[in-house]
Amino acid sequence: MLLALGPIVGRIRRLTEAVRRSASASYASPVPVDGDDEIGELARAFDAAGREVRAQLAAKDRRELALREFLANTTHDVMIPLTVLQGHLSELLAGAEQGRGALVAAMAEAHYIAAIVHNLAVMAKIDAEVPRLHREPVALDELVERVLARHRPIARRLGVELDGGVPEAPVRVAADVTLLEQAVSNVVYNAIRHNRAGGHAAVLLEHVAGDRFRLRVVDDGPGVPPAELARLAERGFRSDAARTRTPDGQGLGLHIAARVAALHGIGLAFATPPGGGLQVDFTGVCHFGEAADSTQEAHL
Structure with missing residues (x-):
């Protein structure tokens, strides 16, 4: 043994x-x-x-x-x-x-x-x-109105005209309202802060094909070179135009907007509008259910 x-x-x-x-x-x-x-x-x-x-x-x-x-x-x-x-x-x-x-x-x-x-x-x-999202039905039109109200005073004092428009029919999405509102706020603040006195910025929410929505933030500021558009969502990246006008900052606002959009399954696209400046589009699916609040883990 x-x-x-x-x-x-x-x-x-x-x-x-x-x-x-x-x-x-x-x-x-x-x-x-x-x-x-x-x-x-x-x-x-x-x-x-x-x-x-x-x-x-x-x-x-x-x-x-x-x-x-x-x-x-x-x-x-x-x-x-x-x-x-x-x-x-x-x-x-x-x-x-x-x-x-x-x-x-x-x-x-x-x-x-x-x-x-x-x-x-x-x-x-x-x-x-593993970020945890507190999803609930969110009235996106009301969210846009809150963001506009929050940023109009500073836009007015910086000499930037801030306009907005929402559809008559409510636009609802399933989202973590705190995160999504901050994402939209970052994009709107970016349009104001990197603009010029006498410039314009607009926030437009609309229903598009089927059950989808588009939230567009557009400005006529200095714009971003086409080669840099794809890098705007990178953490810490700031375009040459942005660095010239506001040398402080670590380039987190648009990165946060992109991360929050991705966590919600919302598309985020950057483009240069015909008149110059920057155009940012959030696109996603509307929410029609009456589901109870839920906390979900989001995987990237």
Whole structure:
């Protein structure tokens, strides 16, 4: 019996030592598989568990790196408009002659800070390994009206005319309203902020073929070179025209819009309209059901 059990005990001891070495190295080294019997199956199970642990640790490292990078970028983004805002408020205190111009600029910086903070909350949600969406029927026409009302004051003070139009028949979609509203807000704010005094921006919602909708945001600002249109949704990318007009910022607004659209199965396309500027189209399927609220995991 001792002679028969000796090889088995030796294999178990070698397996135990291999598992300990793998664990001490954060499961970086694989567990060797020896044989097709029960001990071999146990070794395969340990090796599979090690691979899963390595994958989880790698995902954790990626999340931590993304969080550190995002916090660093956001800190940079917030500090610039805060510094500018403090300067404008100092001008207001210094005298009333330059008060109006300083007040307009201060409001623009405050609006920009609010956009950054909202984007921080959205990025924290959609940067998860498996983002969770709280889907519910959303009145897209009402969402557009809210976005227009939020951005008209800053557009007016920057000298940009912001118009909008929605159809008489309601347009409903199944969406996470917080994420979708921030996505649309980012695109509208982009159309205002990268425009010029005397420029125009418009938000148009309409029913298209069948049960589909199109939400178009168009402006007559400096526009984007055709070669750069396909890169607008990249994280951190900013076109030459955008960098020239507003050198601060990390290029997250349109990236967030694209990520949110993808999570909802909504198309997002960039184009240059005939008169110049930038045209952004959200296209998707209308929602007609009365389903209860639900929280779903979204996979990309």
